[in-house]
Amino acid sequence: MRTVDQVIQQRLNSDVPLVGQVAQYIISAGGKRVRPALLLLTCGALGCEHPERHNMAAVVEFIHTATLLHDDVVDESTLRRGRDTANEVFGNAASVLVGDFLYTRAFQMMVAPGDLRILEILAEATNVIAEGEVQQLMNMHDASLDEQAYLRVIRAKTAKLFEASSRLAAILAGADAQTEAHCADYGQALGAAFQIIDDVLDYEGDAAELGKNLGDDLREGKVTLPVICTLQRCNAAQAELIRDAIEQGQTERLEEISAIVRSCGGLEDARRAARNEAQRAIDAARALPANPWSEAMVDLAASLLERRT
Incomplete structure (x- = not known):
């Protein structure tokens, strides 16, 4: 999971400062990371040490985080994980657009293994x-x-x-x-x-x-x-x-x-x-x-x- 967190931090980089600020704000809020942990646990159960497993774990966390950003705007939520939501701090427009960035960054990353089945599963899930x-x-x-x-x-x-x-x-x-x-x-x-x-x-x-x-x-x-x-x-x-x-x-x-x-x-x-x-x-x-x-x-x-x- 430490390796997954390193991947997340590396792939949040953007030339647009606001993108990084909003993404870092919600990613650093201390979520449970259940979905990436689930992927890594299942890999372990199957004896899998595929070099892309940490990247794919980061992908599912990005997709999840994007849904949170959008959900909080739709629900007009003001509190998540014990602090103000991103839309409360940065506004609805920034939250929606950075959610879009996280989706597209996830899709950039999911092509790396070169496996159409991975693309199929994640595209369908999204x-x-x-x-x-x-x-x-x-x-x-x-x-x-x-x-x-x-x-x-x-x-x-x-x-x-x-x-x-x-x-x-x-x-x-x-x-x-x-x-x-x-x-x-x-x-x-x-x-x-x-x-x-x-x-x-x-x-x-x-x-x-x-x-x-x-x-x-x-x-x-x-x-x-x-x-x-x-x-x-x-x-x-x-x-x-x-x-x-x-x-x-x-x-x-x-x-x-x-x-x-x-x-x-x-x-x-x-x-x-x-x-x-x-x-x-x-x-x-x-x-x-x-x-x-x-x-x-x-x-x-x-x-x-x-x-x-």
Whole structure:
């Protein structure tokens, strides 16, 4: 991961000073680097020491960071990772354009291995992520959203890049089709579990630990799994309160709504769904060669369920 960070710093260079300032600001904010770590862990599990693995790990981090820059503009977010968002500091225009720079820099880097399969996987992932973001935008303030529609969105906007990260490792390793499928399944399930837990923490987390504003999902009119599960369990008056808040983007009664989500079992139901996804990831990791790296992949999936930040 230190090598990946070195690659990231080297490839952020630009002759345009503002590009470097904005990119450095968000990259240096202390993200978890889960996606590049996932690629390196999967490479280790497959015994792969391909010389391009660190570059490809940096590529997936650049793609992820670009989506964050754009998401914060779309969501009008003001806080990420415990400090002001890039759009809050540099403005919306700079954030969008530097997000574009990170996408294009990623595409410059992904041609280096000279493998069309790598290009295919990353180009598809980037396209699917964009589709997922647009679908989420269309779903805003829609209190009738169901679990299947929610899962379709998170598998596109979040899990797809996890899936691509682990699949890339299989491609770099020259793995057979079945092994590649296990790697892809692991990444997709891990990404889905990661996003579900993220949505749970928006209602039960600690703002200081999370480094973001609690209740952002409700303010933005996002219908996430804890709310979907709660609407299936709560009484008519509680449901009306929640639906009104979603449709109007109201946060004035966030504390009351959070209490309903907790008391009606919405968080437990969502965590159960996350456990199912984590177990699917564990099963896929155990189909890979048994070694410390694949065991770390199992531990990573299990640790998501204890995530508080």
